[in-house]
Amino acid sequence: MAGPGAPGVPVARWKRHIVRQLRQRDRTQKALFLELVPAYNHLLEKAELLARISEKLQPEPNDVTPATLQGPWEEESGPDSDQVLSPTTLRVKWQEEEERVRRDCGEMAYQAVEQSAALGALESTLEEQQSRLAALGGRVAELQEARAQQTRQVDAQRALNVAQRAAYEALRARARLLEAALRGLEEEARDLLERLVQRKACAAAERNLRLERQEKAKQERMSLELKKAAKRTVSISESPNTIADGIREETEALALTAEPLSLKSEAGEKWKRPFRSASATSLTLSRCVDVVKELLDFKKRRGHSIGGAPELRYQSIPVCVAAQPPSQVQDVLDAHLSEVNAVCFGPNSSLLATGGADRLIHLWNVVGGRLEANQTLEGAAGSITSVDFDPSGSQVLAATYNQAAQLWKVGEVQSKETLSGHTDKVTAAKFKLTRHQAVTGSRDRTVKEWDLGRAYCSRTINVLSYCNDVVCGDHVIISGHNDQKIRFWDSRVPCCTQVIPVQGRVTSLNLSHDQLHLLSCSRDDTLKVIDLRVSNIRQVFRADGFRCGSDWTKAVFSPDRSYALAGSWDGALYIWNVDTGKLEGSLRGPHCTAVNAVAWCPSGSHVVSAEQARKAVLWH
């Protein structure tokens, strides 16, 4: 703030000049007028005030002057007229006066009367008021009394309340005491219970220990015995031949009976369906001829074979020439306690096997359109995933969740053989057409071939993916996998011979009787027919509403390969005509849950479907 001119003690010239000039300015412009202006304004105000006062004052004199003028004039004129007026006029005046007075009197009297009337009215109202006051006073007294009474009542009530409160307090104290006692007792009870539980636990542990010890002892004993037994040498060199012979003879008999049967059924078919194409007929005829030839060959071979042929084959017996698609439900029953996973007809069409998640295999007789329980095969250690009859119909092979496949003889309740070696669920177990051989597929990504005669694994095929189903032809093993591929294996070649990709995880495979066509079902909700001669997909079956219910939904060919059948997730069965490639129809029956598996009996007359609940349904 310090001005640049300030530092010098003698103030700068310009500043002095300014100060001087300012003073000069004020002297000329301000000081002269400082008193003058307010004085003028004061005067102005005063002048105004005076003007206003004078304004007010002016009209008054105008009012006053006429009055003062008039007054004396009247007074002067009054006595003048008095003197002039005669007594008559005076009388008249007096009379007027009298009249006026009288009128006034009358008026006053009237007023007096009116007043007295008003007074009377007022008095009466006063009386009324007083009486009302008295009445009210009485009411007041009454109310006061009532009030006193009520206060007394209130007092009494209050006293009562006090008493009750005391009683309540006492009760509460008692309740508290009792509660404390109850709590104590409860604690004691809890204590006792705990002690009891502890003692029980101790006892249980002791018992467990004892049992364990017993078990261990038993096991030791067993292993000792087993060891002992292993040391013992047993000669069994003779037995395989004899068994083989027995079976051979049995097959022969069967084949012989089969021949006329097939001829007969063919004739029957011809009679039933006269428009069947000539080529089909010739095919079946040639097939029949083949069969006969083979049978003859077999006999011949048999005559030659002394040491036992290395491959003993079951003969495929095409007993059905034309299958009838099912149309109606014949029988419904609760086959298992839970899910029914597998269903399979025996070769002679009258025996049916179902396998379920309840670890049981039931055998049923198909008699007169009904399923009659025949037998239950027990001993499976896990849920059954697949069942298969051997071509002779005397053995049943089942795959289980318990990492094994098991073999039963029809007629024996307990399992004969267990094929163990897989390290995960076994999803499929099928007999091969060669005798005493089987193939299993498992989720441990292997397919194994088994020698049933010795119950050992003859070959392990390692695959990259879960195996969901396997089927076997004469020399070929076909496996369907989770990686959407169908793989082909030859018994004679170590590696995979062919891979056919499909869209969707493969859930089932089914080989037609002539081994020329393969039916696959996959999770893209399609069925595919693969021609094995050219190894490609010939047909794809789809249907609106058909959805594959699970990873192990099974689809089958009809025995004459005219139809393909599969069950959908909603419980309906879908049938496609293989010849036309069209959907033949869908059947809705008693199934309410997804259909897991279907089986078509080799005679072509019946179909059985099994569902995820407990039902198995026989269709005709």
Next chain:
Amino acid sequence: MTDDKDVLRDVWFGRIPTCFTLYQDEITEREAEPYYLLLPRVSYLTLVTDKVKKHFQKVMRQEDISEIWFEYEGTPLKWHYPIGLLFDLLASSSALPWNITVHFKSFPEKDLLHCPSKDAIEAHFMSCVKEADALKHKSQVINEMQKKDHKQLWMGLQNDRFDQFWAINRKLMEYPAEENGFRYIPFRIYQTTTERPFIQKLFRPVAADGQLHTLGDLLKEVCPSAVAPEDGEKKNQVMIHGIEPMLETPLQWLSEHLSYPDNFLHISIIPQPAD
């Protein structure tokens, strides 16, 4: 320093005796007496003429009264110029008191701004203060002030309270110690002889060589016509607050002490009277 304070006081309390007379064509009910008033130089006409208005309205019919305006010798007086400036510019050479004619009719729309209320004056005043501070401190000082400080400035002016006003205005007159003055000096130079209302330019208080600029430097730079040649006759008066400071007065000091309350140096350049 005491001198400086006295200067501020003298500037603040500068008064101009004024005689207000009603315009002859105005219709009155009575004869209108002239009205005398000492107008503060630093204030605005419409801010201090309430009494004048009342005085003349008394003698007029109610329906004839519209917005008041003032005129001096045919020139309408702009209310948004400080009174001192108006006087210096228009009437400094005439005899006192200053005769102002009061009008209530035919408002000169093209010359004057309307002044509907005191709020309009306040708004104008504050905008001038802000403009000045923008020049002096890049608005930093005024922006740091609170609303109540702004109000105090205005109330100080409105109620003619020197101490109240300067308590706040002091901050506006400060400058950083490392500098020799403001960034730019807020000034306006008025001339009656030109059409242009006023000259306003950016001008620093200190020259490039550190020398303080003087009033003479400013005039030479901005308005050379106003400065008399060295040898020639003096033709113009340079007037602030009714005085003629010497041309060697430092501009920074002038700005700090002789600025009007709106923080501007209002410099009038008027022809030298012929006497």
